[in-house]
Amino acid sequence: MHTSLKIASALTTICDWAARLAAVLLFVLVGVIMYDVVGRKFFSTGSFKLQELEWHLHGVIAVFAFGYAYTRDAHVRIDVIAGKMTPRFRLWLEFWVVVLLVIPFFLFIAWYGYEFAARAFERGEGANGGRGLPHRWIIKSAVPISAILTIAGCTAVALRILATLKRPDLMTQTFLERGLWKR
Amino acid sequence: KDIEMQSIFPQSLPLLGKPAWDVSERVDTLTAGGIKFDVKAPGEIVSTGEVWDSVSTGAVESSWYSIGFAEGVVPAAPLFTTFPFGPDIKEYAAWWYYGGGQDKWSEMTESQYNIKTIHCSTLVPEASGWFRDEIKTLDDLKGKKMRFFGLGASVMGKMGVEAQSMGLADTMSALNTGAIDSAELGFPFLDNMVGMYDHAKHYYFPGWHQQTSFLSVIINLDTWNDLSDQERAIIETACEAQVLKTMAEGEAVQLEPLAKMQAENGVIVHEWPAEILDAYESAWTEVAAEKSAADADFKSTWESIQTFRKDYSEWKNIGYLK
Amino acid sequence: METLTEFLPAIMFLSLIAGLFTALPVPIVLAAVTLIFAIIALALGEMRFVHLSLVPTRIYGGVIDNAVLVAAPMFIFMGVVMEKTRIAEDLLLTLQKLLVRVPGGLALAVVLMGTILAAATGIIGASVVMLTVMALPTMMRAGYSAPLATGTVASAGTLGILIPPSVMLVFMSDLLSLNLAKVFVAAFLPGLFLAAIYLIYLVTRSILRPSETPVPRALTTDERTGLWREALVSVSFPLILIIAVLGSIIGGFASPTEASGVGAFAALFLGLIRGRITWNVLGEATDSSLRTIALLFFIFATATAFSYIFRKVGGDDLIVELARSLNLGDWALLFMMMIMVFVLGFFFDWIEITLILLPIFAPIVDLMDLGDHIAKKDLVYWFTILVAVNLQTSFLTPPFGFALFYMKGAAGNLVEMRDIYRGIIPFVLLQVAVLFILIWQPELAMWLPSKVLGN
Ligand code: NA
Ligand code: NA
Numbered sequence: 001m002h003t004s005l006k007i008a009s010a011l012t013t014i015c016d017w018a019a020r021l022a023a024v025l026l027f028v029l030v031g032v033i034m035y036d037v038v039g040r041k042f043f044s045t046g047s048f049k050l051q052e053l054e055w056h057l058h059g060v061i062a063v064f065a066f067g068y069a070y071t072r073d074a075h076v077r078i079d080v081i082a083g084k085m086t087p088r089f090r091l092w093l094e095f096w097v098v099v100l101l102v103i104p105f106f107l108f109i110a111w112y113g114y115e116f117a118a119r120a121f122e123r124g125e126g127a128n129g130g131r132g133l134p135h136r137w138i139i140k141s142a143v144p145i146s147a148i149l150t151i152a153g154c155t156a157v158a159l160r161i162l163a164t165l166k167r168p169d170l171m172t173q174t175f176l177e178r179g180l181w182k183r
Numbered sequence: 184k185d186i187e188m189q190s191i192f193p194q195s196l197p198l199l200g201k202p203a204w205d206v207s208e209r210v211d212t213l214t215a216g217g218i219k220f221d222v223k224a225p226g227e228i229v230s231t232g233e234v235w236d237s238v239s240t241g242a243v244e245s246s247w248y249s250i251g252f253a254e255g256v257v258p259a260a261p262l263f264t265t266f267p268f269g270p271d272i273k274e275y276a277a278w279w280y281y282g283g284g285q286d287k288w289s290e291m292t293e294s295q296y297n298i299k300t301i302h303c304s305t306l307v308p309e310a311s312g313w314f315r316d317e318i319k320t321l322d323d324l325k326g327k328k329m330r331f332f333g334l335g336a337s338v339m340g341k342m343g344v345e346a347q348s349m350g351l352a353d354t355m356s357a358l359n360t361g362a363i364d365s366a367e368l369g370f371p372f373l374d375n376m377v378g379m380y381d382h383a384k385h386y387y388f389p390g391w392h393q394q395t396s397f398l399s400v401i402i403n404l405d406t407w408n409d410l411s412d413q414e415r416a417i418i419e420t421a422c423e424a425q426v427l428k429t430m431a432e433g434e435a436v437q438l439e440p441l442a443k444m445q446a447e448n449g450v451i452v453h454e455w456p457a458e459i460l461d462a463y464e465s466a467w468t469e470v471a472a473e474k475s476a477a478d479a480d481f482k483s484t485w486e487s488i489q490t491f492r493k494d495y496s497e498w499k500n501i502g503y504l505k
Numbered sequence: 506m507e508t509l510t511e512f513l514p515a516i517m518f519l520s521l522i523a524g525l526f527t528a529l530p531v532p533i534v535l536a537a538v539t540l541i542f543a544i545i546a547l548a549l550g551e552m553r554f555v556h557l558s559l560v561p562t563r564i565y566g567g568v569i570d571n572a573v574l575v576a577a578p579m580f581i582f583m584g585v586v587m588e589k590t591r592i593a594e595d596l597l598l599t600l601q602k603l604l605v606r607v608p609g610g611l612a613l614a615v616v617l618m619g620t621i622l623a624a625a626t627g628i629i630g631a632s633v634v635m636l637t638v639m640a641l642p643t644m645m646r647a648g649y650s651a652p653l654a655t656g657t658v659a660s661a662g663t664l665g666i667l668i669p670p671s672v673m674l675v676f677m678s679d680l681l682s683l684n685l686a687k688v689f690v691a692a693f694l695p696g697l698f699l700a701a702i703y704l705i706y707l708v709t710r711s712i713l714r715p716s717e718t719p720v721p722r723a724l725t726t727d728e729r730t731g732l733w734r735e736a737l738v739s740v741s742f743p744l745i746l747i748i749a750v751l752g753s754i755i756g757g758f759a760s761p762t763e764a765s766g767v768g769a770f771a772a773l774f775l776g777l778i779r780g781r782i783t784w785n786v787l788g789e790a791t792d793s794s795l796r797t798i799a800l801l802f803f804i805f806a807t808a809t810a811f812s813y814i815f816r817k818v819g820g821d822d823l824i825v826e827l828a829r830s831l832n833l834g835d836w837a838l839l840f841m842m843m844i845m846v847f848v849l850g851f852f853f854d855w856i857e858i859t860l861i862l863l864p865i866f867a868p869i870v871d872l873m874d875l876g877d878h879i880a881k882k883d884l885v886y887w888f889t890i891l892v893a894v895n896l897q898t899s900f901l902t903p904p905f906g907f908a909l910f911y912m913k914g915a916a917g918n919l920v921e922m923r924d925i926y927r928g929i930i931p932f933v934l935l936q937v938a939v940l941f942i943l944i945w946q947p948e949l950a951m952w953l954p955s956k957v958l959g960n
Binding site (some may be wrong): 236381 | 687867
């Protein structure tokens with residue numbers, strides 16, 4: 001059990017770092033938009049690549065924190081009738097759904113997403129018109145990477161659920177409370 | 184047989200989208216219900232940018248498509264669908280069907296991407312664009328912010344124009360408020376439909392960046408090979424017929440909206456002065472040379488077109504009244 | 506086998522609903538149900554393995570390579586910064602003090618606050634989260650009933666998608682090739698009208714059932730002096746934000762999408778001026794933004810997978826057939842379309858609904874002619890606003906309502922989903938009433954554009 005908790009902790013660390021990257025990119029995106037808006041109006045700076053960079057950054061911010069958010073139980077639950085289920089049953093249900101369905105689902109996405117990005121790499125896919133950002137495989141890789149991060153988050157949660165169920169002495173809180181920047 | 188077809192234009196747009204639904208109906212009739220193209224609205228299965236990739240894997244069986252959108256993967260693609268200072272429909276069709284264009288495209292894409300391409304519609308020249316201010320000299324263009332798409336954006340870049348990449352709704356709003364100075368969109372019929380005259384008044388012709396354009400049906404090659412000889416012939420013939428029909432339709436429907444926009448919406452139609460048009464053309468020559476240097480397929484296609492056009496110009500000169 | 510195939514979309518649908526009620530996270534349920542039915546569809550030969558490869562393609566094409574959605578993380582970030590730098594809280598506290606004598610004053614303050622925030626943000630997540638974090642605990646402490654408090658917060662927070670700027674309106678304009686400026690202006694009055702209806706309703710309800718909205722103690726003279734000055738300061742900061750966002754669009758600096766980044770910048774800047782930006786605040790702001798962004802986009806990503814498999818098993822044919830098979834007159838058609846949007850709103854998010862329905866509706870609306878009721882050239886704009894108001898209910902209708910999700914996400918265990926569901930009913934009914942008024946009086950939407958933009 002100690003080993004599996006260590007694994008869970010390592011996986012959580014990976015998710016945290018991905019989320020921190022996305023957090024920093026929030027400021028970068030604000031900066032890029034402001035540079036584009038102000039530059040276009042007053043200094044005739046070019047915009048084409050910047051405007052593409054905007055949705056590239058957005059893409060990373062949008063999909064990099066799925067796993068992080070799951071380890072913190074930030075995804076919404078509809079608990080209208082769930083009160084009738086015992087806490088243990090709910091934990092077992094979540095464990096099996098995550099292990100049997102959700103992790104395989106994201107394995108599919110990771111695999112096909114990898115092929116998707118690999119095709120872009122092999123074909124040297126760039127922007128239409130040749131004026132945008134080249135190397136589409138980089139941003140397309142966000143899909144499989146996000147899937148792997150989600151798998152990491154799901155595995156960490158599953159291991160912690162198991163610990164909660166089997167060794168309540170070691171684990172009282174299935175989901176972490178710790179914030180993004182706290183140690 | 185049901186064949187899924189992802190359209191990149193909506194059914195509500197005549198000439199651009201509607202022909203997809205028309206040709207699917209025509210094929211349905213000709214095959215007595217044997218082949219039904221199940222046409223899907225833009226983005227329903229995959230977004231436009233990913234159509235080429237998805238048809239190549241076979242995840243999407245076919246698409247109503249403009250192969251210019253494959254430019255990110257096949258840099259030469261615009262030369263087969265529309266490019267700056269390109270030919271008129273007669274000349275372009277002559278090159279595509281009999282001058283080696285179609286064969287060249289098949290050679291470049293069929294085995295590598297597993298995609299069969301059939302040109303299936305044609306578009307009249309687009310307008311050159313909408314400007315908030317009149318453009319009289321080359322200097323007036325410098326520093327102008329213009330939403331532009333495709334190869335033309337590189338040409339505009341050489342003219343000192345700052346090309347912008349924005350979505351349609353953002354473009355119209357930005358043009359309206361002056362965040363950008365200009366935008367190119369379509370031909371008069373289309374521009375009138377989406378109300379471009381609300382956002383800018385100076386309407387420039389001719390659309391040097393996009394003379395004749397082809398729209399195509401692309402089909403995953405495995406799906407195509409599974410069809411019978413008869414079915415393939417029917418699809419090809421229906422498309423050939425539609426090329427002719429849309430050519431006629433496109434020419435016929437521009438005048439009325441153009442006159443209406445001038446009379447009712449205060450639109451001022453301009454023709455580019457020769458000086459500016461010449462500058463565009465020499466900028467395009469530079470761009471074409473750069474693209475040729477960067478991509479071997481672009482180079483050989485560009486040479487094929489140039490050679491064909493040179494020979495054709497002799498025939499055009501003696502054959503047609505001037 | 507035949508019958509199974511026929512009922513597969515319906516079964517898939519019901520499985521989703523059943524799954525949602527197990528209290529597993531919503532995107533986890535979406536992913537699980539999607540995988541089960543993908544396997545069934547593979548087994549039945551309804552789809553092939555290669556089709557699964559479209560799931561990443563759709564996530565990339567719909568969620569990442571989407572210039573319109575760039576506004577979503579930016580507006581959320583802006584909203585959270587406003588919350589963490591207490592710019593929003595100041596405004597709420599002041600409004601609350603100003604309205605202390607009015608029945609249901611706190612609830613009214615929330616609606617007013619929601620209206621002001623709506624003019625600065627283009628996505629509901631930002632304002633729902635903000636109002637939930639600030640107002641919900643206050644309302645509960647003040648003894649407001651949980652359903653009333655949650656209903657007020659959720660519906661006030663949702664005003665942001667109707668009052669411009671709005672990511673949803675940009676998205677719809679793009680899809681229908683409409684003039685965005687006209688759509689924005691047309692949505693403005695209906696948005697304010699809806700806010701006014703909420704206010705009237707809340708005052709009436711507070712008078713009729715005072716126990717739900719206890720009156721707080723009166724202000725001390727100390728609190729009263731300087732109240733107007735305080736009001737001026739606390740209103741001026743959000744006002745500057747509105748000017749930054751709407752002004753950068755109207756002033757020709759930014760496109761509507763870029764305005765979201767300008768708003769986020771302005772929020773950071775104002776926080777700095779008030780001396781409330783610290784490393785701690787920035788840390789909390791990014792953390793909270795990312796959780797909300799992940800909540801939103803994890804659902805988008807899994808929902809796009811769900812709806813693709815749903816199509817593959819024949820679900821969209823079901824909807825399209827229904828739309829086309831009914832041979833109705835124009836008015837009946839209009840109501841039919843509105844009902845479809847409303848019903849789908851219970852189960853899908855707005856992106857999927859607009860992607861499924863608008864392309865089907867567009868040609869129908871093109872042919873529609875309602876005579877003197879509305880001019881032909883305005884019809885598609887009016888229709889778009891009707892769909893927008895209608896979709897606004899989809900954010901609020903259980904089980905699948907984004908506003909409710911955001912709220913639960915931000916409120917944690919403070920309230921139960923049951924209270925949220927119960928509280929939202931009267932507000933949804935009010936929205937439906939406003940929808941009917943809009944159908945009856947198209948001028949409510951089309952008068953302002955004709956004044957502002959001419960013809
Ligand atoms: Na708004
Ligand atoms: Na809903």
